[in-house]
Amino acid sequence: MTTPLRPPTTFVRKVAGKPAGAGAPGASSTTTTTTQAKKLPNGCKISIQNGNLLTSTGLQDLDDILGGGIPVGSILMIEEDINSSYYMFLLKYFLAEGILQKQGVFFSSLIGLDPFEVLNKLPARITKEEEIEQDKQDVDSNATTKNPQDELKIAWRYQQYVSNEMSKQQHQQQQQASLQQNTFCHSYDFTRKMNVQSMIPEQIHTLSYSSTSQVEGSSPYRNLFLEIQNLVYKYNQEAASHPENTKVLRLALQSFSSPLWSNDEEGVIEFLHALKGLLRSSVSTCLITVPTYIYNSAFVKKISHLCDTVVSINSFSGLGGDTPEQFAEYLGLFNIKKIARLNTLSLSFHPDMLTYVFKMKRRKMCIETIHLPPEMSRSGDSKPDSSSSNKKSEDIVSKMKSGSGLLCGASSGGPAKSNSSLDF
């Protein structure tokens, strides 16, 4: 536990590169080596920061943001975006990763979506070599993406540094590609569908609800809990009797606590409390997506307190405003609302910031840190604006430049709230 504050990415690389035993110094190395000798379940790794067992979200960017992955036994909550459904991409990544890792997958949609509608449209796996190849093509066709030949507009002395970094990155990618026999996180291509035959039917569990199937009088959340409990117990039992062949179970609930399914608000809380207790001693992890914009903030906080990690995703178009000029290439914002404290005194991971931006490339979703382009002319900021949308976009940017607001991760959702006339 020498340096808990180091960025997680460096840690990850070291482990991928070195064999077990040559890992980090100090107390953490003992746990790492002993458990690695025991062979971890499919698609799992040990967190270097706190020794928790992690499994991947299916999206490398998200794993990096969340300190390596989702801890087994925890609940990840995704706040759904308003008027768009980018959260579905995250959900599909999560499910696809479970299927490729031959883990158990449970999916239920609480807004009446047919589970197989979703499961049949999961993205196909794409290997690193293919990805690098296609990325190259993308770079060629798309001049705006970063490129070692790009010239820096300011601070040109660092040109050498940038190209060094880029070549280092590429080198690492190739190195990883050769290493990835035991991939922790796969890459996916949303332009192609996953081959349905590759799924193992015994390990895919779904639950669909129709209004008629619900029993009168009893809370539907209790019935749902019973189903999940049975499944979790089943996987626990298998893991306990065959420890060398442990399969992690992934639970995914879409639109959890949607009032269309049940308006039993106490039931939601009760369910989550019981689920947390169930998952804490299990080989399962759970992802729920919640349409939080329906509820008042107090109730959302109540739910969030019971989950371990809470993130939210929101698109600029869904929020109703125009995309700020500076973020033209991005689709929206990605926020961390709560960071887990699982078996740790401090936070399970220490991100540099809480707000990120995301975009959709042709095949995949990317979540990136916010970079502002250098200011080209000074008139931009002081020029008075008449149109309100323009004002709004500058508002976000000026806030970010002054270091308050968005960058520091004020939890109040940023751009949607900033239309008071007194805000500059």
Added chain:
Amino acid sequence: MDVFSHLNWYSGNVSEDGEPEKSIPSGKLILVSDTLESDGSFLIHYFLQSIFKSTSNSNSSGGNSSNRGGACLLGLNQSLFNYFNVGRKLGYNLTTENGKGNFTFINGLSTPYQWIKEQRVQQLEEQGIDEEPPLDSISQGFSPFPVIQLTSDKLNNNNSSSNSNSSELVDILKKIYQEFIDDHMKRMAKDPKSKTLFIIDSLNILSSYYSKNKSGSYMDIINFLQYFHTFVQDNSKTCSLVILFHSDCDEDTKFYNMLKYEADLTISISGLKSGYSKDIDGQIGFIEKDENNLTFKKINPIHYQALDNTIRFFHLGSRIQ
């Protein structure tokens, strides 16, 4: 600096190394309120650490038994494994403390509701299985020493469950109260000078999650707290109560205000106003009730940072390295 020196929490004794001995004051109801941005559970670990450290010190020194203490923890929010793991990093072992009779854990997280058991039994009956099969080692969870379960094992309540849901809350509160008192009695019987700290982590689950009575009143909880507060005051030399409460979970702050009014000391933990920071986790504010004239006094807030195996406290603006 730390919370103890900031609040002047000293027992009056001097420990072996010449430092004044730190101790949590007894006879108090201490409310720890936190928000989503800054979790207050670190203070619970911090209190546990201070108890077990001073206990082991006084054990080694032998004669001075005035600072012997134990804790009774109701964990509704985290598993025992979590408390155990953090404890190991902070330098105390809950299993050994339990063996010495210093630590009792009430498990309020795994199968916290009666309906879960009822449903399971019902389901097994439908499948034609009479006896519930024993759980495997993973599902049983982490239990190096016996813990107290919140729900009773026997399923006698076909009558009582049909009564109303609010009665379940009353049952549970009674059970908690009873367990706390029993624990205190046991420790007193061993050593009449020993101190007990009762910890509830967190009250929210009790206050809103169990109470399904449509009148929406918090009366059961309020009664429970007042009753308990009186008990603590009656035994003002030997026990204290710490309650963790998430203050941002209700639009109506009536209950929170009532708690603050009832508490002798409110420790409110909030995030920094300027937002998230890697170097400082948040700010701790204190409001203390003066026993004599029942006025409330504000004490200067401090900043804190929870690290992997220690917690650092700073005066405002003094965080340099």
